[in-house]
Amino acid sequence: MSRTRARRSTTLLAAAALASSLAACAGGGAPVELDPDPDKPFVLTGISGLTEVAQLTGPAGINDTEAVGVAGTDLGSMTTVGDRTWFFFGDTFGERAPGTTGGQGGQWRSNVAAWTTDDDPTDGIFFDGWVADGIGLAAPLIEGDHDPNDGSGEVTKIPTAGFAIGDTIYVSCMSVSYWGDPGAWDANRSALVVSRDDGQTWAPVEGIEWPGDSGFVQFATAPVTADGEDWIYLWAIPSGRFGEVRLMRVPATEEAVEDQGSYSYFAGLDDDEPVWSDDLDDAQVVVEGTIGELSVMWSTYLERWIMTYSDAGNAYIREGITPWGPWGEPIELVPGDDYPGLYGPYLDPRYVSDDGRRIYFTLSLWDPYNVFWFAADLDRADG
Template sequence: MPDEHSQRARRVSVGISALLALALSACSGVSSVNVDSNPDKPFVLDRVSNLTEIAQLTGPGAINDTASVAVAGTDLGSMINVGDRTYFLFGDTFGERDPDSIGGQGGFWRSNVAAWTTDDDPSDGIIFDGWVEDEVGLAAALSEGDHDANGAGGEVTKIPSYGFAIGDTLYVSYMSVRFWGEPGAWDANRSALIVSRDDGQTWTPVEGVEWPGDSNFVQVATLPVTEGGTDYIYFWSIPSGRFGGVQLMRVPATEKAVERQVSYSYFAGTDGETPKWSTNIADAEAVVEGTIGELSVIWSTYLDRWIMSYSDAGSAYVREGVTPWGPWGEPIELVSGDDYPGLYSPYLNPRYVSDDGRTIFFTLSLWGPYNVFWFSADLERVAS
């Protein structure tokens, strides 16, 4: 990141407020949003304002000492809340990098790593309390990729897209990448889950639960949702790469259900206002058309709407949803690729908002420095 970016004024400290509608669960640190299936409410998001780059989270010059855990370059940064902790999930990570390196390259390659924090003030950046570490105290892969050669037909890497918690149990959804193609295009073998039952220190595969690499359920954004009195984890899902639309699936929010493939169902349209769910993946219907890159979804109490962030054609966007399956409004630019070339993966977290949800904080990856940065922006409602 150029020096002038890192010298931008940081926001003054602001209080953190919960974005989700229900009370915070003491055991998991997340709350479940009740679904209102009425599709006829108006759109209320007009624009975003006051975009601010607050801090660099990883790499040389960051507010966190990531060199001490051999993290010189990394990306992504989706988040899981459990109790008072938030886990940050990073993708391909390199412990050694030439200062002039561009993108994902370097030595001491791990396919995925994770940091955690109890920092509840996002206004001045996020300070990490610790990492998932190996036996010598360096950032360790949660589930290492095979690191086969690109194009060899095996597994190049395992990239985490998102995670969620059931009580104190942590789950991470990852994609097994087979081939990196042109910018924004890659092929996957499958997507699958790993699980940790010891505060993220060790991870094991969830056997028998996976989705085909050519399906629309390779990269996901998750959120706890209550529908019809039942608690679910919702997965807004896209294919591998950044050139597909969004489909939606759900699973009951229990460990038993999460770890059984037959428990998952797919949004298959509506019957009036009532959503239809099918256990057949072929019945899944798009909820957002377009070319959606790495995405996240949260509930905005400020807007009383769902909001989705993602990257598309080199910029980051946000759009509002009346229900989880739509209608979804037109995309509104969140961060311009002209100002931040090589940006991707704008990830929101319901824990990191302020001003009654008007101000949102999010991670953003920049390809040039190949590291993760912390931003904020204000949501502006349509004038009443």
């Protein structure tokens, strides 16, 4: 095992999503300069103005997703590459009987993806196209094995986050071996798939995976520049919605992303400076709690990191001073009593308004098993 102590920098920059797909980006957004001082105060005091803007998928959605064989789907994590934002969905069904809830139906695909150039989040997001098969139906990026749900094989492959290096797009997927009680499941592994032709075709990244019983199964990503070097930061949780958050990073090059040995894990602090280790077992928890389907981005309004997630009940938001913390207490974002069966609140820096105060996010509802578009205002202490 080797451990490296990162030099304390006077600035930490979140890399920009540039005007073309020839820049390293993950989730888009304008360039952000961050003072990594861990003693800055928390400024997020609450959430207001929660609004269900639109249903994005399914028979009642603003997009005709049934035309591409998407009657029911979930998740919808986002990655902006140039002027396109990609939406990565989980288990998808083209045929669903009336009254069907949850992940079931005919024409099952483990994952599908849509893309859009729509940069106005205020009235919902309208899709421009899909990763499609020869007859125009939404096709899986990489299909799951669809083995029986008994823990002996692979039931499905679920996308959890995406990022890009130049014009190469990477998506993390978890191989689910068993769906258990609500909010609980087991995984074989997490891994990456890659597209080198603007999302038209996808393939596994050979040799890159994390164990299914580790804390590195579901990811959220962001591009970060530290000490003049570009990185992809990846916040990670275990299987299910009851884990804790850990952090790793990899240099923002294709060569590094596709080399398991290039990933390093946040292993704690030394005089407020982050320590990074190449041993996964050294990874330290950066956020405690019961956290599922997380999303992380830099808030230009708060000048802080924000993290959204669900816990098999409500959706929450937290404020972070640096990528490794400290992180504030959870603030309710969407109440489960009003939206039963909610999960997966995903952010993208492209989709904000009012100088970043109003954030927009996808949210899945188990009934009707489709993806919705929500908005909420960030309330700032000095706002």
